[in-house]
Amino acid sequence: NLNGEDELQMAIGSDKNATKQSCKVAVIGAGAAGLVAARELQREGHEVVVYEEGEKVGGVWLYNSDVEDDPLGLDPNRCSVHSSMYASLRTNLPRELMGYLDYPFLPREGRDVRRFPRHEEVASYLQDFAEEFNLLLLVKFCTKVEYVGIYRGDGNTEADIVNDSSFKQQLLREGCEDLREDSANLETRWVVRTRERRQAVEKERDVLNFATGCEDQVTDVIFDAVVICNGHYSQPRVAWIPGLEKWPGKQMHSHNYRIAEPFRDKVELVTEDGTVHFQDGISCHVDVILHCTGYLYSFPFLDTHGIVTVENSAVGPLFEHVFPPLLAPSLSFVGLPFKVVPFPLFELQSKWIACILSKSSSLPSTKDMMADVQSFEVRLAEEGIPKHYTHNLDSCQFEYDNWLAAQCGSEPIESWRIKMYKVAQKIRKLYPDSYRDIWDDYDLLDEAQSYLLKLKT
Numbered sequence: 001n002l003n004g005e006d007e008l009q010m011a012i013g014s015d016k017n018a019t020k021q022s023c024k025v026a027v028i029g030a031g032a033a034g035l036v037a038a039r040e041l042q043r044e045g046h047e048v049v050v051y052e053e054g055e056k057v058g059g060v061w062l063y064n065s066d067v068e069d070d071p072l073g074l075d076p077n078r079c080s081v082h083s084s085m086y087a088s089l090r091t092n093l094p095r096e097l098m099g100y101l102d103y104p105f106l107p108r109e110g111r112d113v114r115r116f117p118r119h120e121e122v123a124s125y126l127q128d129f130a131e132e133f134n135l136l137l138l139v140k141f142c143t144k145v146e147y148v149g150i151y152r153g154d155g156n157t158e159a160d161i162v163n164d165s166s167f168k169q170q171l172l173r174e175g176c177e178d179l180r181e182d183s184a185n186l187e188t189r190w191v192v193r194t195r196e197r198r199q200a201v202e203k204e205r206d207v208l209n210f211a212t213g214c215e216d217q218v219t220d221v222i223f224d225a226v227v228i229c230n231g232h233y234s235q236p237r238v239a240w241i242p243g244l245e246k247w248p249g250k251q252m253h254s255h256n257y258r259i260a261e262p263f264r265d266k267v268e269l270v271t272e273d274g275t276v277h278f279q280d281g282i283s284c285h286v287d288v289i290l291h292c293t294g295y296l297y298s299f300p301f302l303d304t305h306g307i308v309t310v311e312n313s314a315v316g317p318l319f320e321h322v323f324p325p326l327l328a329p330s331l332s333f334v335g336l337p338f339k340v341v342p343f344p345l346f347e348l349q350s351k352w353i354a355c356i357l358s359k360s361s362s363l364p365s366t367k368d369m370m371a372d373v374q375s376f377e378v379r380l381a382e383e384g385i386p387k388h389y390t391h392n393l394d395s396c397q398f399e400y401d402n403w404l405a406a407q408c409g410s411e412p413i414e415s416w417r418i419k420m421y422k423v424a425q426k427i428r429k430l431y432p433d434s435y436r437d438i439w440d441d442y443d444l445l446d447e448a449q450s451y452l453l454k455l456k457t
């Protein structure tokens with residue numbers, strides 16, 4: 001029973017779909033960022049493969065009691081553990097804010113129903129999300145991305161993988177001197193090399209059968225675009241403190257902290273030379289130095305011939321923290337900003353990438369994107385903001401979210417979210433020990449719950 005207006009809307013919709021470009025896209029990582037990127041790309045009509053090194057979706061929310069063999073995480077050859085979760089962790093954001101915009105993080109019977117639940121509850125929510133949107137079918141588990149490089153061939157030979165720096169010169173010429181209006185015409189494609197870990201069971205069976213073919217499987221696949229969602233809370237950043245190399249006590253990074261028990265009764269057992277001196281003149285003897293000094297952005301698999309670099313914890317040059325202008329739109333990053341409400345931000349970045357790749361929306365010219373990046377850098381310097389705060393969006397995160405939403409015709413962030421975030425920040429500062437169990441934003445909570453429940457139905 002369609003009326004004329006419905007028919008017209010459908011015709012416009014199908015016309016829009018007909019002009020959309022579909023790309024073959026690799027998503028690296030099946031954490032909160034990779035999952036929503038996969039959903040948005042698929043919704044927009046792209047063909048998606050998600051590569052995930054682990055055995056499950058959830059990324060950092062999959063608690064792993066294992067720790068690395070180098071507790072400071074400095075040894076590049078250490079056996080690495082992805083998640084930095086510790087056993088007792090509860091979220092630092094209320095669940096109403098934390099969830100994706102259109103898939104509320106509601107309490108479920110029989111699970112942790114608290115407003116600030118434990119980490120297992122977030123892992124379950126992400127698993128629910130993946131199941132709800134049939135994303136598990138897109139994920140290649142136990143498959144590590146080892147190399148992502150620029151590809152300019154016809155798909156037949158290894159030599160097609162660009163492996164000389166003249167390519168960068170060519171890109172710089174094409175991208176900057178030629179001042180292309182449509183950077184999508186650059187048609188950079190990517191080779192993605194993966195290593196699929198054979199399951200222990202299969203390996204065992206092979207050994208029992210004296211079979212030889214038990215090596216991991218290494219595969220190269222060519223993609224139109226790559227979306228990097230590998231997380232940035234795995235590679236410890238360790239502060240350099242004079243004298244530390246001679247200090248005799250135990251040192252570790254918070255990445256390798258899991259439970260408090262080993263630290264019970266540690267401090268005050270004074271040892272003769274285990275002294276730590278602080279800037280304000282205080283000194284004391286300690287057993288353990290636990291470095292809670294953050295993490296480094298790391299893309300060990302990415303080879304852009306120096307076009308994208310990580311310097312002083314800033315990934316760049318990037319237009320709006322997502323697209324490197326010279327390689328846009330075929331290379332993009334989801335999830336770099338910090339001090340944000342992550343899941344909704346990931347969702348909006350992903351929508352934007354999906355629309356740009358399908359050409360439902362377009363980017364400024366390469367020249368204009370580069371100019372924007374440069375003026376952003378100048379602004380940071382003028383305001384005295386250190387480079388390692390490049391991706392710190394704290395006070396402007398909702399402005400950023402709304403800008404992203406506008407790029408792809410989505411609604412701006414609801415005002416209750418912004419208010420609730422501000423209240424949550426304030427309460428957290430005032431009552432760091434109790435903010436998860438005592439709050440007073442009842443009006444906002446009511447508004448949020450009725451909004452989210454309506455969304456669910």
Ligand code: FAD
Nearest residue numbers: 029031032033052053059060091092144145230231233335
């Ligand atoms: P990740 O969750 O790290 O996922 C990245 C995925 O990529 C992983 O599954 C990894 O295995 C995979 N991967 C990496 N490299 C490769 C490769 N080469 N090949 C294949 N796969 C690869 N956020 C909140 O909203 N609320 C909180 O309360 C909160 N608390 C936090 C507490 C801690 C201790 C930490 C570390 C983070 C916390 N966060 C919190 C932030 C959290 O990081 C984000 O919420 C979000 O989960 C990050 O998702 P991601 O997908 O970007 O990264």
